[in-house]
Amino acid sequence: MIVGMSKVQVLGPRRLLTETIQCLQGQGVLQLRSLPDEPKTPNDDKDRVKVRRIPLVGAELANERSLEQISHRLHELLLILPVPRESTRDGGELPDVTSAEFPSRLEAVESEIRALNERRLALQEERDVVTRYERLLTALVPLLRALEGTTHVETVGILVRRDRPEALGLVEQEVTRITRGAYTMLSRDVDKEQTGVLLTVPKEFAHELSRLLFEQGITEIRLPERYADQPFITTLGLLLRRSREIPGEIAEVEAELLRGSGRWSEPLKQAHRTAQDRLARLRAVARCGETEHAFVISGWVPTERCARLTAVVEEAFQGRVTLLEHVIHEEDYDAVPVVLRNPALVRPFELLLSLLSPPRYGSIDPTPFLAGFFPLFFGLMLGDVGYGVVALGLVILARAKGWGGETGRKVTTIAVACSLSAIVFGVLFGEVFGELGERIGIHPILFNRAKAVPTFLGLALGLGGIHVVLGVALGLWTALRQGEKEKALAKATTLALILAAFLTILARLGYVPSALGTGALWALGPLLVVLIAIEGVLAPLEIMKTIGNVFSYARLMALGVASVMLAEVANEMAGFFPIVIGVTVAVLLHAVNFVMGCFSPAIQALRLHYVEFFDKFYRDGGRPYEPFSLTS
């Protein structure tokens, strides 16, 4: 249901504007509506007082900029700080955000926290670098010992692929040529793929060696830039030592940050909230209008909250500020914010609607229909007691673990409804992991989906017909409610046409008397003429589209049959192999079918709503309700 809204204006003397805005923010129910830039009042209407937008000037603009900066800095600090284990207030006090001493106090706290954060980032970066070299270092350490004490030489580390052992021989051959045999080459396997090699040559050959390696496409070990001026051997030793030291240093900095968080988190959060609230109030002023002596605040309030807001304003300002409630006209509907309210069991299905733009004010909230038909379609497609029970178990587990927070709760509520629907349809179709139900004595109550495919198709199309007719009927109701006579007549004619077509088909199949079918058939022509007269020559195409929409519900049957067939394949596969392998294969195939059986019906059921059902009545373009309220 879409909650009724009221268009309100709050009027009062100019000097009470700030207090009024503060009062309205505290109540948190009014969604502000900006005054248009140019007043609509014609210039020749001299009797009307011109209301102009209140501009932010001088000090107010400076204040806005300052609050913006403060809010941004506070937000960044809060992102740096870890979640405190417990809040300690020893020394963690901040003055009011608008006070003169706040910037200097914030700067002190900021520099303390930022310094710690920068140290932590530097250490983490160093740790990442060292970790990258760790495997290499571990392999090369024994070789380093052999090179200890060597002077006037340059050591170069290279990596050679183990599947190309000839490369090492070629390198050695070239190095011998360059250095005329004055070199040391030590190698050790780093991992399954690479061999680490330490080449020590006199310093005068170092440049030529590097060029050779580059030309041969051999990977030279590039050590971190900060160690660039150090000899290779010294660097490796330093890196090894740092790899042992860094974790302790990081833990120390993090502990310090945690202590800082315990001390500063709460005061910073409070200051951030205050800054945000003040900023919102300042910006609210710029959305109000003023005359020479009075102000006017316009906005939207849920009608049910209007009386209370009026009373609060009346009491706070002793009648000096007035709240006027106006009727909302249809031309305002595009601007009115939308609040949905549904029973607790239906509310989670609003999540499925959130993928689309909210319904326009004055139209229909389709959430209750989603709550009814979505699980029905899902159950019809999955329709298996076994899969339903597994899904229900997983959903209960997810709910117990609290996965996904508030959204997770909504998703699991929808999933519970879908799982129960799958179990109910599983009983009706006599399916437990496919035809295993038959083997344990569960027989179909409705029909066997694998065998009675035409009947299943009839059921799917019948349900589709009901769903589409309901959609057209809701479209008719919306048009009538909004006084769109021509549209209402077109919807009524479409409805009559679909019903006549159904009656004709039912009479042909022998479900209704043939006389009724003949009457319906005769009515089709005149109804089509009426529809063309109202909607033009494209009306028959619309009718074809509507009939196509009904046929689209055949997917309920298609996915249902596919699901039961896959389950049967899984069961039959078990018989092809020895018992252990057979059962494993069957379980794996059932798992695949289960995942597909949960995902695909959800998408298809959603699509049937979005494309086939909503197309008949849903009017999107609603604005979300964002009341002017305190951040806390």
Next chain:
Amino acid sequence: MERGLLMLSAALAIGVSSLATAWAQSRIGAAGAGTIAEKPELRGTVIIMLAIPETMVILGFVIAVMILFRG
């Protein structure tokens, strides 16, 4: 012979419509992924667009079933 032709017809009904759906979805899917990357608020529209060509394979399946059961 007639049974074989019926089987072939059913296979063509589902096979050709599957190829058509796959081709359409590949185009829509690629464009949709790009759309969501730039405008996440359009994901609902993208899901709808992506699911639209599935009607072809569904109707192909229905035709195949009708051929097999009525043939």
